[in-house]
Amino acid sequence: MDSLGIEKPTVEPKATENIEEMIDLIAQLIDKDMAYASQGDVYYRVNSFRDYGKLSGRRLEDMQAGARIEVNEQKTNPMDFTLWKASKPGEPSWPSPWGDGRPGWHIECSAMSKKYLGETFDIHGGGQDLIFPHHENELAQSEGANGHPFAATWIHHGFVTIKDEKMSKSLGNFLTIRDILQQYSPEELRFFVFSTHYRNPLDFSETAMQDAITGLDRLYTCVAAIASLPDGKNSASPQSNAGDRQKLKELRARFLQAMDNDFNTAQAQGILFEMTKALNALMAKLATPPSTEDIHFLRQGAEEVKELGQIMGLLSKDPTSYLRDKKTRLLAQRDIAEEDINKLIADRNQARKIKNWEKSDEIRDLLLQKGIVLKDSAQGTSWTVKQSAT
Ligand SMILES: [Zn+2]
Incomplete structure (x- = not known):
């Protein structure tokens, strides 16, 4: 991060250190009847949030029609998503009013953004693959619980591809x-x-x-x-x-x-x-x-x-100094020293003076073979090192 000149975040919260905040938020949603506990799990009631789907541009009805019918008796609606998950024996777990378990993936972000940035904040970023369900669900949780807009602006970036x-x-x-x-x-x-x-x-x-x-x-x-x-x-x-x-x-x-x-x-x-x-x-x-x-x-x-x-x-x-350092770095990869280049340029200038174009071209080609590119201008001849082909 440092080498790329990326500034450090002010806080880098850990989910495991903010479980209490997540439990509070889930309890608020239950109070508003936007969530329900069911056999140790807690689910978000998607039907309770009128704008569900607004971020990803989906409609709940379409999603339900397309959804694989899950055999999950615990859920009222197959699109309802997990806020708290009861833990199986041996799994890491935290105590909660609904029994030992762990928070759902989406609630972490709602709870931590509220704690550190407030109920409404300026920009929420992330990859395009996170728009649904992750960000959609964060939004439903936060706006549902807080009754205020969540992020003012969303920035979803594309993926890195290699040769497409x-x-x-x-x-x-x-x-x-x-x-x-x-x-x-x-x-x-x-x-x-x-x-x-x-x-x-x-x-x-x-x-x-x-x-x-x-x-x-x-x-x-x-x-x-x-x-x-x-x-x-x-x-x-x-x-x-x-x-x-x-x-x-x-x-x-x-x-x-x-x-x-x-x-x-x-x-x-x-x-x-x-x-x-x-x-x-x-x-x-x-x-x-x-x-x-x-x-x-x-x-x-x-x-x-x-x-x-x-x-x-x-x-x-x-x-x-940027250009000088770069030249030094590139020259180190080439089989020629700076003084030899200057010597050849001087020879070439001499040849040009007596109109020996053949020799002048010969020297230019020789240098080019070594990756040195000459540029003639009114101020004289300058040279650059070709980036090595990799
Ligand atoms: Zn998130």
């Missing part, structure tokens, strides 16, 4: 976060997770991870390039104009809109790319030396990219 197959131990395509972090950095993983809207299936693949890495690098590269620009000169004529300023303002607004729209992080990431694209375009046409106004604008733009990225827990590293 559901991740499962039996299929042998099971990956833990620890496994993934052997190969990728926590920030790369974070960027990948946010590249899909949380409701959709998140498909893990090497290609998707490479895309995430490329995307993250692109953002850091832009911010780093701006950080390395010299201070501007007042006398130089500015290349940026009111249109650029307006564009950046609009992109910022669109980013916030995307996040406000049910956390559309995929769209928000796309907007970060648009921002860096606009900043890169301006950097490409800077005067030498650049104008103070342009530098000011670019630095402000870079700050905004970082600030917005940090909403998703991204881009909080110093961009220059």
Whole structure:
């Protein structure tokens, strides 16, 4: 959790330490005739809650029609669910007014959320597989007992798939976060997770991870390039104009809109790319030396990219050291030293000077074979290390 930059919860309650609260809640439901004890078990009376099914969009009548007829004489309605279960000899159990037993699965969450968050709280999360019956039943218990709305907003996330197959131990395509972090950095993983809207299936693949890495690098590269620009000169004529300023303002607004729209992080990431694209375009046409106004604008733009990225827990590293560390890490996997690369680039520049294109290309290809990619620009030749194909 720490390595992924996930903040710790304030409380992590244990069900076994909150049995009393669960018993209280069950007793309240019995008092309201929304639950009944039957041979040591206690059941929730689904017919007593008018809105039963509202979260999952199901109707009680349909569910009853489709339900396998359970031979359970103890229940009034086959859809009634367990609040308290009598224990069999040898099973862990707690004393209760209905005899020794253990709480049902759903009541744990109703009791603990009430204790720590109150009767109504803002956001309830969970996987899509929990909507029914678990969350539906939590809601019926809590709203039934408290008479107040339960969660204001529900966030149900999609599943992780691997090459479009559901991740499962039996299929042998099971990956833990620890496994993934052997190969990728926590920030790369974070960027990948946010590249899909949380409701959709998140498909893990090497290609998707490479895309995430490329995307993250692109953002850091832009911010780093701006950080390395010299201070501007007042006398130089500015290349940026009111249109650029307006564009950046609009992109910022669109980013916030995307996040406000049910956390559309995929769209928000796309907007970060648009921002860096606009900043890169301006950097490409800077005067030498650049104008103070342009530098000011670019630095402000870079700050905004970082600030917005940090909403998703991204881009909080110093961009220059991020890229340097990354280069060192990648270079260590390659069969070439940095000084050899610089030497070959110098040789190539020499060849280019005397228009020996054949030799120039030869050196470029040689470096490429070793995973070193050259990029020529007005400022000279720079190089990057290709992410090794895995
Ligand atoms: Zn729960």
